[in-house]
Amino acid sequence: MVADAGPLIHLAQVEKLQLVKGLFGTVMITPSVKHEAVDEGKRLSYADAAVIDGALRDGWIKVESVPTRLTKPATNLAQGENISIADAETLLLAKEKHAELLVDEKIVSDLAKMYGLRVWNTWTLLLESLRNDLIKPAELEIVLDSLGKKKFRLNPKQIKEVLAAAKFIEAKKSRAK
Numbered sequence: 001m002v003a004d005a006g007p008l009i010h011l012a013q014v015e016k017l018q019l020v021k022g023l024f025g026t027v028m029i030t031p032s033v034k035h036e037a038v039d040e041g042k043r044l045s046y047a048d049a050a051v052i053d054g055a056l057r058d059g060w061i062k063v064e065s066v067p068t069r070l071t072k073p074a075t076n077l078a079q080g081e082n083i084s085i086a087d088a089e090t091l092l093l094a095k096e097k098h099a100e101l102l103v104d105e106k107i108v109s110d111l112a113k114m115y116g117l118r119v120w121n122t123w124t125l126l127l128e129s130l131r132n133d134l135i136k137p138a139e140l141e142i143v144l145d146s147l148g149k150k151k152f153r154l155n156p157k158q159i160k161e162v163l164a165a166a167k168f169i170e171a172k173k174s175r176a177k
Contacts (some may be wrong), residue, residue, distance in 0.1 A: 002028045002094035003102040004087065005037040007122045008061075010104070012048035014146040019129040020102070021060045027102070028064040030093055032086035066093050083108055091115065122147070123162050131169050140166050 001024040008029070011017045020027055029037070038056065041049025055061040066074065066089045078088040087108045094101040100118040102125065103109055112119045120128075126143060129135040135143070144159055 001026075001102055001120075002030075002064075002090060002097060002099045003033065003061075004090050004104070004108065005029075005033045006104040007102045007120075007125065008033075008037050008052050009041070009048050010122050010147060011125070012051035014143050015051075016126075016129075016135070016143055017051055017055060019125060019134055021055070022134045023125065023128055023132065024100075025060065027061050028093065028097065028099065029061060030066050030086065030089045031063055032089055034063050036086060064093060064097075067096065070096065077111075081107065081111060083111070091117075123158070127162065127165050127169060130166055131173070137166055137170055 001020075003020070008017065008020070011019060034056070038049050038053045042053065052061065056063070070089070070092045074085060074088040074092050077083070077092065078085045081088075083105070087103075087105065090103065091101065091108055091112050093099075094112065094117050095115050100120060101109075101112045102120045103112065104121045109119045109121065126135065126140060130137065130140055141163070144162060148159075
């Protein structure tokens, strides 16, 4: 798994970063993502930066340098698709490593799918965590509420869809018992 800064920041803000570890074990981030999620966050005294930094110290989030040969393609991708260099590097690192990608930005997600990558976002990660009993339904509702208060891009339709999917997952798990 290669992760972009957004999902890590959002999950750290609501004290659910450990769900990433629970699902994927180790996660790679680029130096640019570390700079955005940890270095800049610590400079601005954001609590989520310390949480992500703790995961780096624990060793389950690892900074992976982007190979030099990907520098020019990353620049071209960023300019051609109007995305940041950090997003382009993250996408190309995932492609290079044949890894899945954790990202919330739709344009980056769509590009990753065009590259043949499996893409996760905060929603799919939360629902998969529920399916794997890493989070309870009541916790999921609290997390959704907390994310909304942290100005994560939520709209009522998305919340309704996530909660409906959560109910479906719980019903399916109940039938399987």
